[in-house]
Amino acid sequence: MDAYDGGSGAPRRADTSDGPASSEGPDSSGGPEAVSSPVGGVLPAPRAELRSSTPVVGAGAADEPAQGQGSDPGPDPGPEPASATAPRHLPPRTGVAALSPRYQVGAALALAVVAVTVCVHVGMVFLHVAPSNTVTKAHGKAIDDWIYPEFEQNWKLFAPNPLQQNIAVQVRAQIRGEDGGSRTTGWYDLSAQDGRDIDGNLVPSHTQQNELRRAWDFFTATHDGSARPVGLRGALAETYLRRIVVMRLERGAVDEGGVVERVQIRSRTTNVPPPKWSTDKVSTTPVYRVLSWWSVPDGVTEGGAR
Structure with missing residues (x-):
């Protein structure tokens, strides 16, 4: 009996020897697809030798999503911004900003x-x-x-009269020994001793650098060429210079057991030689300025100034 009732008015499908017409799409073997008939029907595709056991949907199945998968999600929106997926890391604070x-x-x-x-x-x-x-x-x-005194400024390094001489202060003493005899020492170069103490010293003391030099400058500024005091500060300059040289002698120059009775000071001045490329000619012979003997009061000896 036919699958369609004759009284229903529905057209009957043609029966073929190859079996009922199938609306299946391409089989798993990759055979040709069913082709639409120009008269409105669907022509059967050539019979494949091997058929897939999995049923295939009808016409238009290639345009629809597979069974069990949802609808097309649409265009890919791309990766999400980093701020939405991970916390933002700020650079660490440094310097004053890192303090409380x-x-x-x-x-x-x-x-x-x-x-x-x-x-x-x-x-x-x-x-x-x-x-x-x-x-x-x-x-x-x-x-x-x-x-004064730490930040004193002067122009001696620059114009108008830069230093062009080396001045050394030297001293000798008359010493009374324990037996009552008296003897005179040789000349001690106190400026050279200061230079040896400064050489190689990264932090030399102010006394090593300036004490003796400033004392001699103070003396020459308050005395004339004959070592006579000029003004009221002359006696003070003489006392200051004498105390310095006596303390230096007491600390190392004089043998133990002697007492300094008198001291004599002199300066040794030599010109700084010009550079090799200069045509200037200067004398390198030292010039001495010798002062008279100064008596040393008892309060200045035996351990230094008091």
Whole structure:
């Protein structure tokens, strides 16, 4: 009996010897697809020798998603931004920003104090080296108290008269021995001793660098060519220089057991030789300035000045 009732009015499908027409798409063997008939029907595809056991959907199955898979999700939106998938890592704080607020305030105050101190120091030095003006006349003592002695400024290194001589201070002493006899020592070069102490010393003391030199400069500035004092500071300069040389002698130059009775000081001045490329000619013969003997009071001997 036919699958369709004749009274239904539905067209009957033609029966073929090869079996019922199939609306299956291409089989698993890769055979040709079913081709639509120009009269509205579907022509059967050539019979394949091997058929897949898996049923294939009808016409249009190639355009639809496979059974069990959802609909097409649409275009790929691309990777999600990093901020949405991982926390943002900020660079670590360094310097003052890494401190707590309390220490940040302390650091700011310290920097402010340093800045103010530097500004004041630069202003004081400027007023010290500047020509006389209203500010220096009104506040000269405050400026001198700030500058001297650590920050003293002078122009001896530059014009108009740079140093072109080496001046060495030397001393000899008359010593009374324990037996009551007296003897005179040779000349001790105190400036050369200071030079040996400074050479190779990364942090030389102020006394090694300037004490003896400044004492001799003070003496020559307050005495004339005959070693006579000029002004009220001459006696003070003589006492200061004598105390320095006696203390140097007591510390190492004089044999133990002797007492310094008198000292004599002289300076040895030599010109600095010009460079090899210069045509200047200067004498390198040393010039001596010898002072008279100075008696040493008892309070200055036996252990230094008191």
